[in-house]
Amino acid sequence: MPQCNIDDCTTPAAHRRTVCHKHRTRLNRYGDPDFTQWTTADDMDVQLLIEQQRVPDGATRLERRLIAVGLSDRGMSAERVAEVVAVAPRTVHRWRAKTRQTAA
Numbered sequence: 647m648p649q650c651n652i653d654d655c656t657t658p659a660a661h662r663r664t665v666c667h668k669h670r671t672r673l674n675r676y677g678d679p680d681f682t683q684w685t686t687a688d689d690m691d692v693q694l695l696i697e698q699q700r701v702p703d704g705a706t707r708l709e710r711r712l713i714a715v716g717l718s719d720r721g722m723s724a725e726r727v728a729e730v731v732a733v734a735p736r737t738v739h740r741w742r743a744k745t746r747q748t749a750a
C-alpha cells in the first residue's frame with residue numbers, strides 16, 4: 647500500500663489517493679497539510695479513529711481529546727483510553743469531567 651506523500655507521515659495513503667485522509671482533509675480545508683492547532687479536528691477522522699481505537703502521530707490535542715471522550719463513551723476504562731491516546735490517565739479524567747460539565 648502506498649504511503650502518504652506528506653513528509654514524515656507514515657499513514658498509508660487513502661484509497662487511490664496520494665495522501666492520507668487526515669492530510670487530504672487538511673489540504674482541502676486549509677490548503678496546508680501541516681495545518682494543525684488545538685481547535686482543529688476532522689470529524690470524520692475522529693469517528694473512524696474511535697472505531698479503530700487508535701490515534702495517529704499527527705493527531706492534534708483536540709483530536710486526541712475527542713477520541714478519548716468517544717472511547718470513554720463506549721465504556722473503555724480511563725487507563726486504557728490513556729494508553730490508546732498516549733496521554734496520562736489524569737488527563738483523560740480531566741477531559742471526561744470537562745465534557746460532562748459542558749454537556750450539562
Ligand SMILES: [Zn+2]
Nearest residue numbers: 650655666669
Ligand atoms: Zn498523511
